[in-house]
Amino acid sequence: MTNEFARRPVSKWMEAGGPEADVVISSRIRLARNLVGLAFPHLMEESAAEQVFRSTSKVVGALNSGKGPQFELIPMNTLTPLERLVLVEKHLISPQHAEADGRQAVVLREDEAVSIMINEEDHLRIQCLFPGLQLDRALALANQVDDTFEQYLDYAFSEERGYLTACPTNVGTGLRASVMVHLPALVMTGQAGRILPQISKFGLVVRGMYGEGTEAIGNIFQVSNQISLGPTEDEIVGNLQAVVSQVIDGERQARQSLLRESRDQLEDRVYRSWGVLSNARILTSQEAMQLISDVRLGVDLGLIKEVKASTLNQLLVTVRPGFLQVVADYDLSPYERDVRRATLVRQTVRNQ
Numbered sequence: 209m210t211n212e213f214a215r216r217p218v219s220k221w222m223e224a225g226g227p228e229a230d231v232v233i234s235s236r237i238r239l240a241r242n243l244v245g246l247a248f249p250h251l252m253e254e255s256a257a258e259q260v261f262r263s264t265s266k267v268v269g270a271l272n273s274g275k276g277p278q279f280e281l282i283p284m285n286t287l288t289p290l291e292r293l294v295l296v297e298k299h300l301i302s303p304q305h306a307e308a309d310g311r312q313a314v315v316l317r318e319d320e321a322v323s324i325m326i327n328e329e330d331h332l333r334i335q336c337l338f339p340g341l342q343l344d345r346a347l348a349l350a351n352q353v354d355d356t357f358e359q360y361l362d363y364a365f366s367e368e369r370g371y372l373t374a375c376p377t378n379v380g381t382g383l384r385a386s387v388m389v390h391l392p393a394l395v396m397t398g399q400a401g402r403i404l405p406q407i408s409k410f411g412l413v414v415r416g417m418y419g420e421g422t423e424a425i426g427n428i429f430q431v432s433n434q435i436s437l438g439p440t441e442d443e444i445v446g447n448l449q450a451v452v453s454q455v456i457d458g459e460r461q462a463r464q465s466l467l468r469e470s471r472d473q474l475e476d477r478v479y480r481s482w483g484v485l486s487n488a489r490i491l492t493s494q495e496a497m498q499l500i501s502d503v504r505l506g507v508d509l510g511l512i513k514e515v516k517a518s519t520l521n522q523l524l525v526t527v528r529p530g531f532l533q534v535v536a537d538y539d540l541s542p543y544e545r546d547v548r549r550a551t552l553v554r555q556t557v558r559n560q
Contacts, residue, residue: 211282214291214534219298219320219337222521226340230508231456233388233428233521234337236299237346237445239354240373240382241332242364248374249311249327257311260331264324267360268315271353277318281326284308290539293530299337301325322353329374330382332357339521341452343385343445351441370437380437385445387452392427392505393462394455403458404429410451411435426497426524431455463509478506482514486557490543491550496527515557526552 221234242248243263246256264281271279284292284305292306300323301314308328315324325333334353336346364372371382378384394400404414413434416424431452433444466474481502484491491499504520506512525531527549533540536548 211287211291213280213282213298213300213316213320214287214294214531216320217522217526217531219300219525221299221321221337221339222525223339223518225518226338226342228341228456229339229517231389231391231459232341232452233390233524234299234339235341235343235346236338236384236386236388237336237343237350238384238386239332239334239350240330240371240375240378240384241334241354241357242372242374243331244362244364246331246364249329249331250374252311252327254311257327260327261311261313263361264313264315264326264332267357270360271356277321279315279317279322281313281315283310284312284314285310290530290534294525294528294534295323297525297528297530300335302328302333304328322349324353330378341387341449341456343387343449347385347441347445377434378436380435381439381441381444383436383441383444384432385448386430386432387448388428388430389452389455389459390426390428390501390504391455391459392501393466394459395427396466397462399458399462403455407431407451407455408434410447412448412451425494426501428497428501428524463505467509474509475506475511478502478509478511482506482512485553487554488550490546491527491553492546493527493529493549496549496553497524500524500527519556523553523556526556 243260246252246259268279268281295301296303296306300316300320302325305312305325305328311327313326315326321337323335334350336350338346366372370380373379373382391400394403407414411434412431415430431448433448481499485499485503500520500523503512503515504517507515507517507520529545532545532548540548
């Protein structure tokens with residue numbers, strides 16, 4: 209039976225109702241934690257992995273003791289490869305965790321605002337996702353979940369170095385904060401190639417839509433911190449928020465410049481893309497993402513009113529290969545995916 213999280217098309221971060229939502233798609237906080245006395249996952253024996261799993265199960269019970277959203281612990285070996293791929297497409301697990309073995313698991317809150325990878329690179333990776341620019345809110349929730357775990361588990365911690373992690377770049381706070389931004393105007397005007405590399409000067413890194421090692425598709429980028437040792441959690445989040453605010457201003461200025469200087473060409477581009485999304489019978493993944501980006505720009509500028517930004521956020525996941533095949537309940541050839549993708553997009557934008 210297909211896992212409900214893999215079949216469900218909407219996560220909380222797709223709501224498109226958060227602050228600065230015209231540019232910022234989502235905010236994410238991830239905390240890396242390890243249990244004292246146990247080897248890191250890449251070195252641990254089966255018995256240690258089982259210990260982490262059992263300990264996590266007890267904490268999930270504690271998380272579910274209140275009246276809030278419930279959590280579910282899912283062993284990775286109960287998910288099919290396609291179901292795992294969908295969780296990657298929804299940003300609930302990493303591509304590396306999708307290749308997990310029987311020692312690994314994921315904990316998901318029912319609204320998908322919280323996901324916890326078990327025995328990935330670290331014993332625990334607590335992740336919180338919110339729509340728009342809501343790093344403070346995501347950090348507060350991540351710390352709340354982290355505090356619950358710490359009531360029941362002993363973390364590997366050094367007074368000198370902070371939280372101990374498998375990767376040295378995560379030592380300290382163990383915090384990775386990231387913001388997913390949509391920057392079509394900066395790309396169109398050629399400014400992205402100049403502005404984005406400068407971000408590294410502030411201890412940040414720019415990556416593709418799915419993080420490290422992935423490309424930026426649909427003009428979507430992730431900006432995250434590189435340093436976790438030294439600054440406090442609040443300082444890391446504050447620095448990222450300040451830099452992203454500058455990127456937001458740059459994108460908005462580029463959009464207004466396009467409206468002033470090339471309005472006819474801009475309107476032609478976004479309406480052509482809207483026409484293809486609404487009528488195409490065959491769509492590749494790459495083409496669909498670019499068209500969604502164009503239409504999203506048109507929506508954010510008030511040029512296109514026939515579709516909601518939240519619907520376009522949903523399409524960022526539902527047009528991906530994993531989701532298409534999970535819904536179909538069988539493996540699809542590339543051509544079959546392209547046909548189904550076009551059908552799904554037409555139905556989604558026409559029937560919202």
